[in-house]
Amino acid sequence: MLRTQVAIVGAGPAGLLLGQLLHKEGVDTLLLERRSADYVAARIRAGVLEPGTVDVLERAGVATRLHAEGLTHDGVEIGFRGLRHRVDLKALTGKAVTVYGQTEVTRDLMEARTRSGASSVYEAEDVALHDFAGPTPRITYRHQGEAHEVACDFIAGCDGFHGISRRSVPAAAMSVFERVYPFGWLGLLADVPPPWHELIYANSEHGFALASLRSPTRVRCYIQCSLEDRVEQWSDERFWTEFRRRIGGEISARVPSAPSIEKSIAPLRSFVAEPLRFGRLFLAGDAAHIVPPTGAKGLNLAVSDVFYLYEALRDFYGERSERALDEYSARALRRIWRAERFSWWMTRQLHRFPGDAFDERLQQTELEHLFESHAAQMAMAENYVGLPFEPFRGG
Ligand code: FAD
Ligand code: PHB
DSSP states (O other): OEEOSEEEEOOSHHHHHHHHHHHHTTOOEEEEOSSOHHHHHHOOOOOEEOHHHHHHHHHTTOOHHHHHHOEEESOEEEEETTEEEEEOHHHHHSOOEEEOOHHHHHHHHHHHHHHHTOEEESSOEEEEEEOTTSSOOEEEEEETTEEEEEEOSEEEEOOOTTSSTGGGSOGGGOEEEEEEEEEEEEEEEEOSOOSOSSOEEEEETTEEEEEEEEETTEEEEEEEEOTTOOGGGOOHHHHHHHHHHHHOHHHHHTOOOOOEEEEEEEEEEEEEEEOSEETTEEEOGGGTEEOOGGGSOHHHHHHHHHHHHHHHHHHHHHHOOOHHHHHHHHHHHHHHHHHHHHHHHHHHHHSOOSOOHHHHHHHHHHHHHHHHOHHHHHHHHHHHSOOOOOOOOOO
8 A cells, every 4th residue: 555644636726736835844745636637737717816825836936937927917997887997906905916827827836746756646536535534544546447545644635626525524524605606607718918907807787707818918808608608609709799898998999809729618606615624634725615706716715725734734744733733624714704705795796697676786886885985995905915814823
């Protein structure tokens, strides 16, 4: 039987980052991933990093390219009824966000893991978690037709929303909180210089649209779509026509119909599983929670979970102290719920909901208050740039 100190399930940003941080502390990890390395490296997802996320990536020693190629954004814009209102993140909070794709973060982490020599198994099938309620957890899996078994001290369940880790926990030991939204996001990536300088989140009478970017030559755009829609129903031309209608103003005249490199539909969901610890199994990132992407929090939250878990495991191996491990779940959940609240709020204010006229008036009132109130903008800005990491209270 193989042996490792921490077995990490899932090579998304959460699993890869935990592996890298632990490697720097001399802790041995084995990373098990269901997909191929090429598939993981090509996945297109989030794009906005909080300053706290950048700090953690620096600490992990994977921020060189991020600093060279990431774009600093001091503000974001909200479009409503044909007008754009800027929220000056920098002036309000002293902080800015960094535009750097999750694809790039993943690539930097995968390269660092290869350099570190730490073990990874891609295309691991039938991963199963065993005995994590006691002191000697194990993982079994198949790789290239052969059965394998790994003994470990801890299992980090970093395998995303559809992973096996959360589903390995007895239902009675877990509480789940969930909201499913009645629409999805259709996203399109294209190689064309963005005709906007900062992200624009637009609430239009035809539905939500987001103008984002990945680099000075690559745009990422989204529109709210029906949950019944299929990507094949959306030609590039149809997407751009709808996007122009929603983004409005002088921007729409400058949006070119660039061919897509990638186009996909994602449903919107809020979800939290509690607690995050079950004996020697710890959940982190999307394995434990989902936010709708409107607040740009999914990836950032995965990073703060991982940072707390890293600190706890470092203390365990360094000082033989279990106090931070004991506090991990409560500590991570405090920040998770704040990001859940903000992501829900952003989603609520910016999309068309099948509600009544009363809901619509409330949305309009909320947005007008945001545009006019310094305090409301401050509240949005401090959440958008990311709330501070929770201190470790265990002493
Ligand atoms: P993941 O990135 O999901 O990684 C989990 C890994 O575990 C995957 O590589 C998966 O293949 C692997 N895995 C799953 N099951 C198993 C198993 N049984 N055994 C072994 N490995 C397994 N956030 C934003 O802020 N903006 C966005 O635009 C945005 N778009 C998104 C689009 C989609 C389709 C999805 C799913 C998420 C999106 N997110 C977005 C959220 C953001 O990408 C996630 O919050 C982030 O990827 C979380 O990282 P993670 O490592 O926790 O999970
Ligand atoms: C993105 O660029 O993919 C992106 C940016 C901001 C969001 C969501 C997605 O809120």
